[in-house]
Amino acid sequence: MSFLSDLRWRGLIHQTTDDAGIEAQLQQPRTVYAGFDPTADSLHVGSLMGLLVLRRFQSAGHKPIALVGGATGMIGDPSGKSDERNLLSKEDLDGNVTGLAAQMSRFLDFDAGSHAAEIVNNYDWTGPWTYLEFLRDIGKNFPVNVMLAKDSVKSRLGRENDDGKSGGMSYTEFSYMLLQAYDFVHLHKTYGCELQAGGSDQWGNITAGIDLARRMAGAQLYGLTWPLLTKSDGTKMGKTESGAVWLDADRTSPYAFFQYWFNVDDADVGGCLRMLTELEPEEIETLDAARQDDPGGRASQRRLAEELTRLVHNPAGLAIATRATEIFFGAEITNLNDAQLGQIFADVPSRELAQSQLADGSLTIVDALVEAGLAKSKGEARRTVGQGGAYINNRRIDGIDTALTKDHLASETVVVLRSGKKKYALLRFC
RNA sequence: GGGGGGUUACCGAAGCGGUCAAACGGGGCAGACUGUAAAUCUGCUGGCUCUGCCUUCGCAGGUUCGAAUCCUGCACCCCCCA
Structure with a gap:
């Protein structure tokens, strides 16, 4: 099974800009990038998918770049958002960028020679721009009618003020896609990156980057998206009553993290195993069968929880989570310090x-x-x-x-x- | 402005002089069952120094041996007539 067909089997391909082109591209080691929003100082389950996709690319011999949006975070990505976002201060963003970078290093290998991972911050190349330079060099390449046709813009402009909030979007958010588009061009120029991956809500931003590269450099770049991780009832994965499930042990304890996955519905666990774990297809199919025969055994949920907890919190964190699970479900508490x-x-x-x-x-x-x-x-x-x-x-x-x-x-x-x-x-x- | 009805424990709702810490339902808590699911079943559900005592039935006062229950005043809510 080729790398791409494995991704497809796992349900990780939502859309690509060019199926055949990407298949051909990936015959050789390539550079791929995905972006992460520094809206908090820790990653949560929502961003886990992106990291794991990058990790798969790296395992397959490609070079992953994790881009932290120090610049784009100042603007706020309108994609998938129904309201204008509040702006974060530069100080908060800097702190968040540092926090995210630290967490990411657990998922990627920075010592892999030619396909070693990189973490970059788009503020580094976007920050020095002046407004006039930006308008002349970047803005000139964006036809407004194309921008207006993007879903992220259309859905906001079509909004009525029925909820009392102001509809539409600000010029600031409208400009967001230009920054992300240029990121792609920059990474192509600097690292030879030709593929951008992202959640399905990133499609518009990714294609904007591909268009910009064609205009500015005459280059042919590629994009692919993965589906948003949702549950069978339509709600977002990774949310609990008490908020997001974080990857930071101080925000979500290893035990709570383990429990979250252990409690995934039968209807959702198959998809999670495919998309979020690195188990072989054979093992996943064995688990599917076990789930049919003995749903009460919940082997799938256990495996999922173990895999993800080990990945995010290391074997030591998994050990704590497992011990805590035994204790929280009745084991007598003795011989502990x-x-x-x-x-x-x-x-x-x-x-x-x-x-x-x-x-x-x-x-x-x-x-x-x-x-x-x-x-x-x-x-x-x-x-x-x-x-x-x-x-x-x-x-x-x-x-x-x-x-x-x-x-x-x-x-x-x-x-x-x-x-x-x-x-x-x-x-x-x- | 006139007439009528209401205000009960977390919520809804009975009670209309003693046997009322107050029926019943919901919620909550605990137990059983179970897949750490859902459903179901059982018990409990004001406080305490607990065979008793204390505080609670809109608020304040009164009648009575005794009031959530009767009387007076006050506050708020609802309905009908102007």
Whole structure:
């Protein structure tokens, strides 16, 4: 199976500018680029797809360039957005660019000789321009009627002010595509990059770059897009009630990240395995079959979660996530130290109490539940215990008068309380 | 301006002098079941120093041995007639 047909099999090809041309291109090592918006200081699941596509290109012997949009981020890409975007400050952007670059380095190989990855920031070549130079050299090549025909522009101009917000778009956002178009030309000139990849919402920007290269340099460049990662119910992948799923362990813990993938619907998990993992087609098809025969086993979800957690958080992060999963779903908590517990229960609220309370037996399970915030009142705590819903270190506590002692410590200073199936809190005794 | 109805715990809604911390439904919590799904079933659902005590039925006052329930005033909401 050729590289391109593998991408196609995985469902990663939404559109290309020239199927045959790209197929021919990729017979030899080439340079490919994809852009990333520095709207936050961490990447999230939405941008994972792009990184993984670049990674596939690199594995196939091509040179990947990850472009961080330090300049375009100042303008705001109107593609796929229904409203004008708020502008970020230069300082925020700089911070975000640095953060993203650090994360990206985990996915790409910068030591691969002729096909070593590069991270570039388009502010480096866009920043020095003057407005007049830009208009004369770049703007001159863009017919307004073509710009107006782009979906990203059309959809915004056609908007009515029915939601009370101002419709249309600013001149600033309208100019966005010129900057991204020039990025492609610049990377072609500097790195010989002839292929740009992006999400399907980037089609208009990619073709703008191809047009510009033809006009400015007489060069034939190529583009391909991958589909946006959506769930079978039409909503975006990578969003939870509490917001985006981030790749930064401080924003989304390895456990939470693992759980997100472990809970993907049966209907979506096949696509995720194809698009987001580097498993061989045979293994993915085996998992498809297993899902048919034994959906309850959820082998697909487990494999997906393992693969992605290992990739994003390294084997150590996966180990924490797996251990946390065992514990959060009932395994008794013993033989751990404070540091391990801290990692496993990174997302769990904690409360500090005096160690003397363990010594004199003054803290009952009822008091502890209230102190930890797992019960609003002692009455509620009593009910929880009475109904068999109270646990210390995942061991059910029956006696309503049970007092906490040093024997209940799961580690040097921590007692793990739980109410019901999955509400946890830590008490630290120091 | 005249007449009528209403205001109950997280929400909706019964209760119309003692047996009311207040029926019932929803929600929530806990348990069972289960694929860490959905559905279902069971229990609980004001607080506390808990065989008792305290606070709650729009607000303030009154009648009564005793009031969410009766009376007076106030506030807000709804309907009908002008």
